[in-house]
Amino acid sequence: MLDLNFICDNVEAVSANCRNRGVSVDLQAIAALRQKRNELITQGDSVRKEQKESAALIPKAKDPAEREGLIARGKDLREKVGSLDAELEAVEGQLREQQMRVPNMTHPDAPVGELESQSVIARTWGEIPKFDFKPLDHVQLAEKHDLIDFDGGARVAGSGFYFLKNEAVLLEMALVQFAIEKLRKEGFTLHSTPDLARQEVLIGTGYNPRGNETQIYSIANTDLSLVATAEITLGGLLRDSIIDFEKLPLKYAGVSHCFRTEAGAAGKASRGIYRVHQFTKVEIFGFTAPDVAASDAFHKEIVRIEEEIFQGLGLPYRVLDICTGDLGGPAYRKFDLECWMPGRGEYGEVTSASNCTDYQSRRLAIRTKMPDKKGNVFVHTLNGTAVAVSRALIAVLENYQQADGSILIPPALRKWVGQDKIG
RNA sequence: GGAGAGAUGGCAGAGCGGCUGAUUGCACCGGUCUUGAAAACCGGAGACGCCUCACGGCGUUCGGGGGUUCGAAUCCCCCUCUCUCCGCCA
Secondary structure (H helix, E strand, O other): OOOHHHHHHOHHHHHHHHHHHOOOOOHHHHHHHHHHHHHHHHHHHHHHHHHHHHHHHHHHOOOHHHHHHHHHHHHHHHHHHHHHHHHHHHHHHHHHHHHHHOOOOOOOOOOOOOOHHHOEEEEEEOOOOOOOOOOOOHHHHHHHHOOEEHHHHHHHHOOOOOEEOOHHHHHHHHHHHHHHHHHHHOOOEEEEOOOEEEHHHHHHHOOOOOOOOOOOOEOOOOOEEEOOOHHHHHHHHOOOEEEOHHHOOEEEEEEEEEEOOOOOOOOOOOOOOOOOOEEEEEEEEEEEOOOHHHHHHHHHHHHHHHHHHHHHOOOOEEEEEOOHHHOOOOOOEEEEEEEEEOOOOEEEEEEEEEEOOOHHHHHHOEEEEOOOOOOEEEOEEEEEEEEEHHHHHHHHHHHOEOOOOOEEOOHHHHHHHOOOEEO
């Protein structure tokens, strides 16, 4: 969420930004609602002032008639305050609804464009493997080596769920281990997080648990939802708190399961485990000082770590600087890593790193006191994927397949898998 | 699951219908003292919002939400969370 005064004081810039991002927001309506809100606050304040003054006279009033008069006036004022408050509440509700739809501002260097294809390839790494045989995709490979049971998953939980089996289980654990070992070396505090979170936390992080476009599973008769990513829990972890400035940046990492309904995604690259309802992920989360230089630097660090993880796995990838139209509400800038996936014959997204500046922290009320500024300031938050197991697994299986049908285990993972190849 | 206790400013911790936006301690900022620092002493300071060019003024805020009252941190109800004890359990 952007600051209300910022929106109203920078209508031009905000409006241009919304255009770039392909989001339509009625800034006029926001300005009008703010105006109305301020008037109601001013009115309410003055009635309340009168109310307090009037009430304070009562204990001093000796004359019973005077006393009765004051009490009657108090009752009257109480009603006035009540109706003003009700009106204010309605206006604030509308205002908030509009305000939430305004996306974050955008990094000046982020490519402007509506379409996914307008994201810029920042760099590529690694050699795309050349096979002198027809490579299989991960579904065929999994079948061949009994690594994934899709039918079983569907029988138990429906389409989109799966059982990993045999070496795939070892690979899942190994990928997680590999990522958390790396992050620990990089000075991140490791967390294994709850897989559920309250509505407030979801909303604070920018996920909407209700509505027909939701990607979130909610638990009936509770205000809990299954998390779509540990970004939700790690961001929510410090909500309503004030972080000591000297402790910034806070480098957090979290392992969790991720649950996504993938509503409306039917037919979209849905073969195998590319798009599933549940997967395991190691997530990076950062809280930095409230200035773009600090969060920008941290953002680069996250991307660097992601790249080193995939380099360590020996998987060819490219880095995309995501264009404005594809950024999503909270992101100020976003870089994705896409790994080469031979089964698809193209690159597929494996990680995503966003700088959300103060967009999330404003709603989550995560602040710090800066030495040179009065009051509390919203910190910057960032998040990125270290390893999303399902996607990484596709890349590993498909890139490491051999002419004889076997699959090599990436050397970096062998100490956890305990073998050099599958098959 | 059952029985109790509690939630107050960055932290700790008083207050329990009007004189309390809130005693006090720590931490914090400024000053005195000191060659400098520490200690000691003096002073300042919560957060958020609205009005104002500004000086400043006003309002909200004692876990969250309702209620009682002319008036609530203080009384009542619901919720959330924490702690202690009992039971159950991976």
